[in-house]
Amino acid sequence: MKSILKPLLMIAAMAMGMTAAGTLPALALVELNVNKGNVEPLPIAITDFQGGDALGAQISQIVTADLKRSGLFAPIDKSAFIEKITNPDAAPRFDDWKVINAQALVTGSVSKEADGRIRAQYRLWDTFAGQQMAGEQFFANDANQRRVAHIIADAIYERLTGEKGYFDTRVVFIDESGAKNARKKRLAIMDQDGANVRYLSDGRSIVLTPRFSPNRQEITYMSYESGQPRVYLLQIETGQRELVGNFPGMTFAPRFSPDGQKVIMSLLRDDGNSNIFAMDLRSRSTTRLTNSTAIDTSPSYSPDGSKVVFTSDRGGRAQIYVMGADGSGQTRISFGDGVYSTPVWSPRGDLIAFTKQTGGEFQIGVMKTDGSGERILSSGFQQEGPTWAPNGRVLMFFRDANGGPKLVSVDLTGRNEQPIPTANFASDPAWSPLLE
Numbered sequence: 001m002k003s004i005l006k007p008l009l010m011i012a013a014m015a016m017g018m019t020a021a022g023t024l025p026a027l028a029l030v031e032l033n034v035n036k037g038n039v040e041p042l043p044i045a046i047t048d049f050q051g052g053d054a055l056g057a058q059i060s061q062i063v064t065a066d067l068k069r070s071g072l073f074a075p076i077d078k079s080a081f082i083e084k085i086t087n088p089d090a091a092p093r094f095d096d097w098k099v100i101n102a103q104a105l106v107t108g109s110v111s112k113e114a115d116g117r118i119r120a121q122y123r124l125w126d127t128f129a130g131q132q133m134a135g136e137q138f139f140a141n142d143a144n145q146r147r148v149a150h151i152i153a154d155a156i157y158e159r160l161t162g163e164k165g166y167f168d169t170r171v172v173f174i175d176e177s178g179a180k181n182a183r184k185k186r187l188a189i190m191d192q193d194g195a196n197v198r199y200l201s202d203g204r205s206i207v208l209t210p211r212f213s214p215n216r217q218e219i220t221y222m223s224y225e226s227g228q229p230r231v232y233l234l235q236i237e238t239g240q241r242e243l244v245g246n247f248p249g250m251t252f253a254p255r256f257s258p259d260g261q262k263v264i265m266s267l268l269r270d271d272g273n274s275n276i277f278a279m280d281l282r283s284r285s286t287t288r289l290t291n292s293t294a295i296d297t298s299p300s301y302s303p304d305g306s307k308v309v310f311t312s313d314r315g316g317r318a319q320i321y322v323m324g325a326d327g328s329g330q331t332r333i334s335f336g337d338g339v340y341s342t343p344v345w346s347p348r349g350d351l352i353a354f355t356k357q358t359g360g361e362f363q364i365g366v367m368k369t370d371g372s373g374e375r376i377l378s379s380g381f382q383q384e385g386p387t388w389a390p391n392g393r394v395l396m397f398f399r400d401a402n403g404g405p406k407l408v409s410v411d412l413t414g415r416n417e418q419p420i421p422t423a424n425f426a427s428d429p430a431w432s433p434l435l436e
Contacts, residue, residue, distance in 0.1 A: 041074035045102035050109040062149035066167040071416030097127040166389035170432045172210040176425035194421040220254045258305045266297040289327035309343045333371030348392035355384040377414035398427040
């Protein structure tokens with residue numbers, strides 16, 4: 001399904017070369033190796049974009065915040081800048097930037113077109129090689145000014161690391177407000193940095209576990225509005241909603257398949273056992289994938305759709321299992337102390353994130369898909385529900401502290417933990433794929 005954001009965004013990108021810089025001798029350009037264990041943040045100077053009144057500075061601020069929050073870049077304080085950029089299309093005085101150890105430099109401009117759109121352009125420079133590394137321009141309507149900044153940040157991230165960014169994305173989550181014993185829970189959606197919050201439900205019914213469709217335009221979630229938990233699909237832009245199915249018993253933890261054609265979930269039956277089912281959204285037929293006398297729940301597909309990871313207490317304590325997408329070959333992969341929950345397959349396919357309760361604390365960790373190489377990234381009093389950024393480098397989860405849950409992100413090193421600002425308490429985040 002094509003994204004309907006395209007006509008709303010009206011973004012077009014065009015590479016911009018720099019003839020003068022292109023004549024310089026070829027040198028090895030700056031790059032950031034994100035695959036080594038301890039990555040030293042790259043010093044980068046990001047100047048205010050020229051023109052557009054305050055908009056130029058706003059775009060610069062958003063790009064700076066995105067890159068800094070990744071933990072891979074160390075934006076240099078603007079008060080240290082020696083050269084004042086007046087023509088972002090001209091080569092900068094590289095020596096002035098080398099003096100302050102800016103290994104990369106971003107210049108840019110923003111202007112208003114005759115048709116009302118804004119045009120934003122940037123250039124990325126390697127100051128020590130004295131070369132332009134990248135240059136593009138984008139057109140967008142006023143409503144998408146912040147998205148332009150995120151897209152520029154993604155382009156810089158990809159050029160310097162060799163991997164896709166994750167800044168032009170959204171997060172759907174549960175907004176929680178009011179007293180703890182009468183908490184109002186609303187579906188909400190925002191940019192990955194906490195901006196542009198929009199509510200998708202009115203809070204009259206408890207809602208849980210929102211999850212994005214691969215097409216970015218639809219979410220699945222659970223609602224108690226009928227008194228029983230039921231799984232719904234919601235079109236984000238139109239607000240159109242439909243019940244996935246009216247199953248006997250209780251339903252939990254719905255999640256889309258990678259092709260968006262199925263929803264996988266667990267159903268609790270009268271015998272107290274919870275098993276995993278997949279529903280074909282076109283035919284509405286369901287297929288039972290597990291048949292145990294235990295609690296099997298929290299299923300999550302591998303990126304290629306061939307496997308499913310889930311939790312089960314069939315061995316006496318909740319552990320992580322992997323099976324084929326048809327339910328075959330159910331294999332336990334975790335054997336650590338404690339109780340495991342909420343496993344989620346990485347978009348890269350190489351890791352599984354999980355929540356683990358052990359020693360009186362909650363941990364967010366990752367392991368390889370065969371269960372080896374378990375690493376704990378974050379520990380706390382109560383935290384759970386990891387969700388992957390689309391590049392598989394960062395996780396977001398929620399931590400309950402100081403009276404209610406708040407959102408937190410952490411990278412795969414576990415060293416870069418960042419709070420995600422929200423107006424109210426927030427829980428159960430789900431990260432979207434990169435927008436289009």
